[in-house]
Amino acid sequence: MVARRERAPAALRLLDCDILVEPGLLGSVGAIAARVAPAHRYVIVTDDTVAGHYGARVVDSFTGAQPLLLRIPPGESHKTRLTWASLTDEMLDAGCGRDTTVIALGGGVVGDLAGFVAATFMRGIPVVQVPTTLLAMIDASIGGKTGVDTPAGKNLVGAFHQPSAVIADPHALRVSAGFGVSWSSPLGPIKLDLALPVKREAFDKKQIFRIGFGTRF
Numbered sequence: 301m302v303a304r305r306e307r308a309p310a311a312l313r314l315l316d317c318d319i320l321v322e323p324g325l326l327g328s329v330g331a332i333a334a335r336v337a338p339a340h341r342y343v344i345v346t347d348d349t350v351a352g353h354y355g356a357r358v359v360d361s362f363t364g365a366q367p368l369l370l371r372i373p374p375g376e377s378h379k380t381r382l383t384w385a386s387l388t389d390e391m392l393d394a395g396c397g398r399d400t401t402v403i404a405l406g407g408g409v410v411g412d413l414a415g416f417v418a419a420t421f422m423r424g425i426p427v428v429q430v431p432t433t434l435l436a437m438i439d440a441s442i443g444g445k446t447g448v449d450t451p452a453g454k455n456l457v458g459a460f461h462q463p464s465a466v467i468a469d470p471h472a473l474r475v476s477a478g479f480g481v482s483w484s485s486p487l488g489p490i491k492l493d494l495a496l497p498v499k500r501e502a503f504d505k506k507q508i509f510r511i512g513f514g515t516r517f
Contacts, residue, residue: 318465325469330362337426337464339401342367345414346405347374407433408440415446419461432472
C-alpha cells in the first residue's frame, strides 16, 4: 500500500505577505496566524452571516486562549467610521493592546473594515485576511487596501496596511455563492463574480480585446 503524501497549500509570497490557497484552510487559521503573526490576543472580525457559517470553526482552530469574536451587520452600508469606532472601542474594553492580531473573516466589506481597524489600533497591529467570497480572494484581501466609506464616497478614509497572510479556502465559496451577490444573475453568483474582473480588464485594455475578440467598446 502506497502512503498518501501530504500536499502543502498552494502558496505565493507578495509584498511580504503569504497567500495560501487550499480547501479546508478555515480549520487551520489559528495555526497559520500563530506562525505568521504571533500574538498574545487574537480578535476575529466578521459579519453576522459569515459568523453563522464559519465563526465557530475558525475560533476552534486557535489553541490556548479563545480569540475575541466581534460581529458586525453584513453589507456595505455598515462599512463606516461609526462601525470602525465601535470595533476599536470593543477591543479597548476587552483589554487588547499592541500584542494583538486581527483576523478579518469575510468578504470585501469585512476585509476593508477589519484591515483599517488593524492599521489604526495602537498605531498599527498585524492583520490576517481570511476572505470568504471570490472577489475578496482575488482582489480586496490582497495589497493592503483598507478603509471605510463616508457620505462623500466609498473608501475615502483608509490606509494601506499589508496583511501578514491571506488565507483563502475555496470551500467557503460553496456558501458565499448563496449570499455573496446582492442581485440576481442568469450566470449564477460565482460565474458573475468571475465576470467582474474580466470586465474590468476588458475596459482597462480595450485595444487588446478589440484585436482578440473583434468587440467594440
